[in-house]
Amino acid sequence: xxxxxxxxxxxxxxxxxxxxxxxxxxxxxxxxxxxxxxxxxxxxxxxxxxxxxxxxxxxxxxxxxxxxxxxxxxxxxxxxxxxxxxxxxxxxxxxxxxxxxxxxxxxxxxxxxxxxxxxxxxxxxxxxxxxxxxxxxxxxxxxxxxxxxxxxxxxxxxxxxxxxxxxxxxxxxxxxxxxxxxxxxxxxxxxxxxxxxxxxxxxxxxxxxxxxxxxxxxxxxxxxxxxxxxxxxxxxxxxxxxxxxxxxxxxxxxxxxxxxxxxxxxxxxxxxxxxxxxxxxxxxxxxxxxxxxxxxxxxxxxxxxxxxxxxxxxxxxxxxxxxxxxxxxxxxxxxxx
Numbered sequence: 001x002x003x004x005x006x007x008x009x010x011x012x013x014x015x016x017x018x019x020x021x022x023x024x025x026x027x028x029x030x031x032x033x034x035x036x037x038x039x040x041x042x043x044x045x046x047x048x049x050x051x052x053x054x055x056x057x058x059x060x061x062x063x064x065x066x067x068x069x070x071x072x073x074x075x076x077x078x079x080x081x082x083x084x085x086x087x088x089x090x091x092x093x094x095x096x097x098x099x100x101x102x103x104x105x106x107x108x109x110x111x112x113x114x115x116x117x118x119x120x121x122x123x124x125x126x127x128x129x130x131x132x133x134x135x136x137x138x139x140x141x142x143x144x145x146x147x148x149x150x151x152x153x154x155x156x157x158x159x160x161x162x163x164x165x166x167x168x169x170x171x172x173x174x175x176x177x178x179x180x181x182x183x184x185x186x187x188x189x190x191x192x193x194x195x196x197x198x199x200x201x202x203x204x205x206x207x208x209x210x211x212x213x214x215x216x217x218x219x220x221x222x223x224x225x226x227x228x229x230x231x232x233x234x235x236x237x238x239x240x241x242x243x244x245x246x247x248x249x250x251x252x253x254x255x256x257x258x259x260x261x262x263x264x265x266x267x268x269x270x271x272x273x274x275x276x277x278x279x280x281x282x283x284x285x286x287x288x289x290x291x292x293x294x295x296x297x298x299x300x301x302x303x304x305x306x307x308x309x310x311x312x313x314x315x316x317x318x319x320x321x322x323x324x325x326x327x328x329x330x331x332x333x334x335x336x337x
């Protein structure tokens with residue numbers, strides 16, 4: 001999770017001397033690379049352009065935080081981010097494996113993988129826009145993460161408690177959390193919708209969506225969601241689906257704060273780690289537990305890769321489902337013939 005918005009770095013660190021001393025690993029001397037093309041303000045312009053290309057405000061905040069972390073490391077070790085080479089990235093990764101002065105623990109592998117993915121995207125953007133010649137991320141080893149989802153999920157009774165807390169809080173909170181819990185939407189998918197995106201199709205109440213990557217989709221709404229939305233909208237037919245008291249569109253930080261506050265009110269375990277994605281996680285897990293096919297859950301969640309959906313399947317480690325039993329029964333049937 002990322003913190004509140006902070007100003008972007010004022011510009012690139014001072015160009016390194018012909019030999020740059022890195023604190024990790026082993027004060028390795030690294031020869032300076034040729035200067036990057038462009039003026040001194042290239043780095044802030046590149047970062048700004050890269051962030052503007054991200055559709056979700058949550059994604060922009062996360063990427064901004066990851067880039068800020070890398071630039072702070074570069075400044076500490078006198079590395080110009082625009083002239084970085086693979087050895088600098090390897091040293092950055094090594095620094096994340098050391099205990100953090102703030103937490104006393106090394107960065108989680110998922111955090112390292114995410115930060116490297118962000119940097120890879122930033123440098124790839126610079127190359128595509130003919131601002132940079134090469135990326136220092138080429139060939140860098142990235143942590144291989146497990147196949148199971150590591151995000152916080154909710155059990156069925158915990159979802160019920162959270163929805164009850166939302167209903168007690170007010171109609172808007174109940175409508176938003178009902179939509180997230182019953183449809184598993186990404187938070188930006190829910191908040192970007194207007195009232196006129198609520199429509200009827202072949203007898204179903206539906207919400208027209210714009211998915212990750214700009215794809216459009218149609219989400220049918222279950223009766224509890226339809227009822228919660230009708231109570232909240234109270235006849236309103238225009239404007240953002242979820243509005244603030246001042247009539248503006250509700251933003252993602254406000255939704256995060258709302259869900260965190262309701263989780264505490266519901267006295268949920270790990271309430272301080274619960275966020276909008278927790279409800280999406282709960283939707284996918286509940287759908288798989290309810291016996292919905294992997295393909296249908298993948299379509300409902302808008303996952304491009306079925307492996308993403310499969311990571312939420314808690315029952316796939318159930319030994320009763322292991323293929324050995326089906327194979328043994330198959331062999332036994334053949335022997336009886």
